[in-house]
Amino acid sequence: MARTLTMFITFYTLSSHAFSQDISGMWKFENQYVDVEINITQSQGNLTGNHCIVYGAExxxxxxxxxxxxxxxxxxxxxxxxxxxxxxxxxxxxxxINLKLLPNGDLEWTLVSSLKDISFYPKKVILKKVT
Structure with missing residues (x-):
């Protein structure tokens, strides 16, 4: 019984912490080679949104x-x-893409998989929240 209660408390704590990580809003990264902008709406643990990625100085x-x-x-x-x-x-x-909320409030973007046609997506960048 105590073990079941401990497991429930652990699961509840992890679940409530996970859902408290709200990443809704506009996130951006830019340097001389690539501009990344994602607009995220989070509803509990689900995400939707849109993106804009521009590669190359021109x-x-x-x-x-x-x-x-x-x-x-x-x-x-x-x-x-x-x-x-x-x-x-x-x-x-x-x-x-994997997104991880960092302790300082930034969002770490890590490319997991992509087709060769869109190989200009950055492998790893740190996004800053705009709104």
């Missing part, structure tokens, strides 16, 4: 969703948000 590759189009879907799993981004640049291409 905007050589542009992969941006229309403002009202949802190109991001995902969920929270073991403290990491895993999202799929449907490309507007390479039709029918989906990239998988």
């Amino acid at each position: 905007g050589d590759f542009i992969d941006c969703a229309d403002d009202n189009e949802s190109t991001i879907s995902g969920a929270l799993d073991k403290g990491v948000f895993t999202i799929n981004i449907k490309s507007e640049y390479a039709v029918d291409s989906v990239s998988k």
Whole structure:
């Protein structure tokens, strides 16, 4: 009985902490090579939103969703948000990204998988919250 109660308390604590990690809002990263912008809406552990990724100083590759189009879907799993981004640049291409909320409030983006057609997605960057 005590073991069951301990397991329940541990699960509840981990679950409530996970759902308290709200990453809703606009997140951005930019340098001289790539601009990444994602707009996330979180409802409990589920994520939706859209993206805009521009690669190259001249905007050589542009992969941006229309403002009202949802190109991001995902969920929270073991403290990491895993999202799929449907490309507007390479039709029918989906990239998988892990997002981790850092202690300082920034968001760590790690590219998990991507098709070669959209190889300009950054492998790892730190996103800052804009709104």
